[in-house]
Amino acid sequence: MGQVEKRLQELGIVLPRPATPVANYVPFVRSGATVTISGQICLGPDGRIAPEHLGKVGADVSAETAHAAARLCAVNVLAQLRAAIGDLDLARRCIRLGGFIASAPDFTGQATVMNGASDLMVEVLGEAGRHARSTIGVAGLPLGASVEVEATFEVA
């Protein structure tokens, strides 16, 4: 078992079966040493969005619950990365996370929400998980998700 798989096990994180888009796009593309992961919404292990992860943060969804949603997005990103490269030990670096937080008009706590994704990445990948990041509040997300996270990785 690889080092990253061991860390996942220690953390009690089971990567879900990665979601397959039902359209003309794919969950990841490798180009040279870079893997680009499609935006992952906060689907649960059952492939559905739990009711508490639907809606706008600051109105329907609390910042705390959205933090958990961001963590879930990051877990889904890792599931796609494993599907892309087979062995997570081949991940050299998380280059960038893009965090999209469906936000009520007055919500300004997007950075704290997005820490749910950033922290997970470092818990699992260690130093290689430390990434550049852009976080924005958006007007809405596909299927009514509260959080979406996209990623690029450098791989071996």
Next chain:
Amino acid sequence: MGQVEKRLQELGIVLPRPATPVANYVPFVRSGATVTISGQICLGPDGRIAPEHLGKVGADVSAETAHAAARLCAVNVLAQLRAAIGDLDLARRCIRLGGFIASAPDFTGQATVMNGASDLMVEVLGEAGRHARSTIGVAGLPLGASVEVEATFEVA
């Protein structure tokens, strides 16, 4: 005539003269084997936004019309790509599309709208057109456009 140009002809798609930014940015940048295309809004062949492509999807604009707007954005992306590399047969892969859908507060159908861009890319480029994708609902877009699409390509 190249393979991709033939497919464009079969599909009845005429790539417009690519829009030139009137500011200190450029429509595309090549770095190594990657071409980054600036966000393209849903300008028509005349270089203007048709009235039906102005406003927020879910309020002023229907999802069906926005689907056509997303397709138009993808056509404009290909026009820029051709300007960047000369011969579209040199496009090795569409790495990523970013889809920005100007959304009314309760609209959650952004993924279906964005399929208008994703489908066009695969119709024209075939397997090379299958891309990673992030789609978000935004509060507004330049000039009041309903859809904007950005792209990166791997080129020969």
Next chain:
Amino acid sequence: MGQVEKRLQELGIVLPRPATPVANYVPFVRSGATVTISGQICLGPDGRIAPEHLGKVGADVSAETAHAAARLCAVNVLAQLRAAIGDLDLARRCIRLGGFIASAPDFTGQATVMNGASDLMVEVLGEAGRHARSTIGVAGLPLGASVEVEATFEVA
């Protein structure tokens, strides 16, 4: 003194001490010849957001003031780039700027606002500063900032 540092001096621009994220992400990541800079909000030289740069453009903030905020974001991007590569003369090209403008529902002047960042980049880096760009209106930004700008650069 390098060429770019000289130009900064001529322009009277003092790059601030770059902001350090207080979370598990980093201000920049280098991968190969590409440096990805985290989204920079319109913090002033004192590391705070001035009151006039808080809120939504088109409601709380005028387009003119937001143009200044975008310029400030670009200054902060350059401060991070210098921290990343040491000598700004090693910047070969600004590949892309992503501009996020916190927007009131009816605001459509995002492109003009974002010119504040694009112009600064070309004033400082010359031809190497001409970049691909995507500009969108967002529902909100971290800490209530009116503008955020992310960037990628090709470096020597």
